[in-house]
Amino acid sequence: MIVLLILIPVVAGVLSFFVKNGKAARSLALAGSLLTFLVALLLVITSKGTVTLEKEWLPQIGSNFSLSMDGMAKMLCLLNAVALPLILSSTIREKYSDKGNFFGLLLLTQAGMMGVFLAADVLLFYFFWELALIPIYFLCSQYGGDRKIQATFKFFIYTFLGSLFLLIGIIYLYLKTPDHSFALSSFYHLQLTGTEQNIGFWLFFVAFAIKMPVFPLHTWQPDAYEQAPSAGTMILSAVMVKMGIYATIRYVLPIFPAATLSFNHIIIIFSVIGLLYASFIAIRQDDLKRLIAYSSIAHIGLMCAAVFSLQQVGLQGVLVQMFNHGVNVLGLWIVATAIEQQTGTRKLSEMGGLAMKAPVLAILFMVMTLANVSLPLTNSFIGEFLMFNGLFRYNVWAGAVACISIILVAIYSLWAMQKMFYGEVSSFTQNAVEAPKNTQYALIVITIVIIILGVYPAPLLDLTRDTVQAVLHVK
């Protein structure tokens, strides 16, 4: 069952390359992603505890095709599975030169990310990690905006550098395992000296930090988000950046406990600086996409800080927030794309008065904005509350300083809201109309998720509790 999560997107994606008819490719992709979603939903609802699967893969070097799905993996697989149908349905009208290839690449990305979330074998993890990245490079470089090559190149160099570190780290640890095995459990049981932990910690963490991204390794992100095709941006920011956090929780914390304890202060400092830094920059952004990108960097900074606070509440908050941030940022991107289609511009200073032209879109964007501001009774409040709490327990000042971001996020989010939707109609917005129905439906689904999980977050909290306890070794 669990392997279907990877298999369906792979098969649908590969098939899609050979479909020349754009409409057929789209239907194929939509069907494949919906099927994946159903399987994921079924797995999350019906299965109890951790689901595992183990098949021989490369026995010569001690690597198996082993998958394992605990609470965190379930949640992220669900996010991944939810995201693609929403992305596809909201970007269905976009014109791409070769739809078959486009959808194929998207599906392969999804498959890769599924594998990343499920892998219980470090080599397999690395394999999927790269599998997820390579299609997205092509998506960005072939279907992106005017400066796509430059942005993709930056993105590629950054993440490839990270992957290289990761590979070195994996091989380094692999050689240290007594039985030369890539199994996650044998990595967990490694007895490393202090220096070995430190080396391994940085080799792994740099890769994940670039992916998140953590200040000051973040500059690839605004460019990539700005230049990538909207579907690519959505999948990047909704799901892919969660890979960094996921991997940090899954690999860095358990494998290098001592190094984590000695470096967590510095990482929290950088994360909190990044949180405020990105928030400050977002205040002055005029480009809607870059604004959302910096907002995302700020939120991720908070998550990273909360991970390294090593508090149960904080980690619980991060896990919940990974899902919620994914959903919210997806909503923001969908609205941003719709607005760009309607007005032909992304500059906030050129917009205005859209609330009169597109009231439904205005309300939906308002909900997304409020979720971004993490107002209570939206889904992200619960995560931020727990994360700030964790940081506060780690250190009063870290918590208090990080909290300043709630003011900054209000400033820039409402500023964007005001510039786009309120005020007088500008020459760019006067011909705007409501977003197409399919976009609206996608947004309504997201709105419902935002409110339900905001009022009743218990399902997410219950789902991820086992992971928190396993990672922090508490009963």
Add this chain to the structure above:
Amino acid sequence: MNLAYLVPLFPLVGFLINGLFRKQLSKQAVTLVGCGALLASFIVSLVLFCDVKTGGAATRAYFDFINVADFKIPFAFQVDQLTALFLLIITGVGFLIHVYSSAYMHEETSDHFARYFAYLNLFVFSMLLLVMGANFLIMFIGWEGVGLCSYLLIGYWFKNNQFNYAARKAFVMNRIGDLGFLVALFWILARAGTLTYSELFTPAMLAKFSQADITAITLLLFVGATGKSAQIPLYTWLPDAMAGPTPVSALIHAATMVTAGIYMIARSHLLYSLAPFTNQIIAIIGVATAVFAASIALKQNDIKKVLAYSTVSQLGYMFLGLGVGAYGGAVFHVMTHAFFKALLFLGAGSVIHAMGGQQDSRYMGGLKKYMPVTHITFLLACLAIAGVPPFSGFFSKDEILAAAYASSPVLYYFGVLGALFTAFYMFRIYAMTFLGDFRGTHDQEHHLHESPKAMTIPLSILAVLAVVAGFVGIPALFAPHAHLLENFLAPVFSDLPEHAEHLSHGTEWMLMGVTTILVIVSIVWAWKKFSSYQLDASEPSGIGKVLANKWYVDEIYDAVIAKPLLKFSGFLKNIIDKRVIDGIVNGTGRFVQYTSRQLRLVQSGQVGGYILMMVLSLVVLFVAFWNQAYILRFIHWIFK
């Protein structure tokens, strides 16, 4: 108590219906849903009120809102005497404002009309959550919720960017306060592991807190209160909040939102009773705000601005009461203030409605004969807010001032100064608006009319309340045990330590007399000076100019905080991010490119050059590794 969940549920349902079906519903249907929801809430609140009067407090948990390893926060409501009183004020005054709005907003198109009512209902819903929550987190939900709704309502006319700016300012200012609130919550959670009042406010639990903890927590909570209840230094959003429709101002200023801070501190009075330092701060900030805002109101001409600053000033009195330990007095003032301030705003709305949107009282005058009901009710409200006996404001303000005197005479003196200002500016604006000759255009004069029934009836009801509400709090001086409110709230505040110092009856008589006489003198002065006001468009000078410009606080904030913040953001964006960080990244790339360009020159294509290089390298190698041991060690090192 079983019905408690209905109280917030009705406005929520009203919000959903009006919000989702705003295109389909007619204005009548919208009014019916909006007002009906509030009326239903009000009736349930009455039932609850009677319940707690006989039965006492009750808590009901519905589900676990947050359930994590370290703590558990239920989604629970608690209704006790304090909550019941606030419920009545919110739903009662709120209902009247809804009814009033249905006439005031009649010119809006029907979907905007529905949007307006949806926001109003959401506002009331948030405020109800705030006062009904059984723990600080539910309070925080309402706390942020009213901030959001004020944002939505202040920016209701979203075409006007000035209004949007005011809305955003309100939200951001509130958020600054919320930051303090949030940090206080974390602090409490870290020490006590619970946010539920009934578990938290017990001596055993409070013993877990050190004195420093308590001082810090109470101060942080107070920061939250200064944001929401518009105290120095976070008060500037409230006068700007006048951008919204006038009934919204009434709702924000009287029944909801700004009283949240008072409620929160009254709710955590046990914590505050352990923090003498914080109490001092609160009393000082309170009295400072009272005088400061009143002084600004002296020179404002916009009728709504005057009322706004009077709200800030009255809130200052409430905080003064909280600071000196007169929790009952503060809550009493919340109640009377809710009546007369709602009345004032609705009266001002009625005037503005009649004047076709004109808010500047310099261009009004003589409205007495055109708008009799509005005039009478406004006058009653002015008397009440000025504190003339036996109107309601007199009793509540007197209670606070007496307590302030008992705590420190200096606080009392400043309090009286503020009261004098209040009497003066209220009657100044009253006289400029209703007395003398009409100074507006002929067109306006032609259209002057008394407002429709849907507006005058709420005015009349509120006027009655503003007059008689004081009698629920007759001081012991006049009749022992006649302070109904104090008796009613006694179970809530019973856990407070007894006040050590009691004023003698003689002193109390004297204080009361002095205040009353001064207030009346002030009223007469204002009446004399402004009853035959002539249009004077000249700019005030000297101190008058400073007051008219609100002590330049907005300008100072702009120069000290807003501008540097934007500059700093711009610096980070353009210099640090683009030049430094991206510079380093791109610099690395450029370095590689440069090096490769230089190295490329070696590949000249001249065979001779290659061979020369080869030979030279061989020679170098031979020289370097002449000693065989070196070579062997090198080879060994490669293949190790």
Add this chain to the structure above:
Amino acid sequence: MPIQYYIALAVTLFSIGVVGVLIRRNAIIVFMCIELMLNAANLLLVAFSKTHPATSVAPLAGIDGQLFVFFVMVVAAAEVSVGLAIIVMLYRNTHSVDVDFLNRLKN
């Protein structure tokens, strides 16, 4: 004869070859110089193999050096045939056998 003489001769031949390759521009002369270097190496191989004659303990000692020489000669013969063919083609195309003229692969 002591081995040093052979070495000196071989080094001299080799150096002449190297210098010739470096300074001459005529492809045929360069070619001949390369041959000179190869044969210097051959000379050394034979000389060394003669100084380490076969013994009853190591009956094949010294043989491999001479074997190598055969290999080198075969390879050199093959190289000469290919190399001369290239030079002939070069001459047909460019009417010159100047090696400095051959920088077409640049860029």
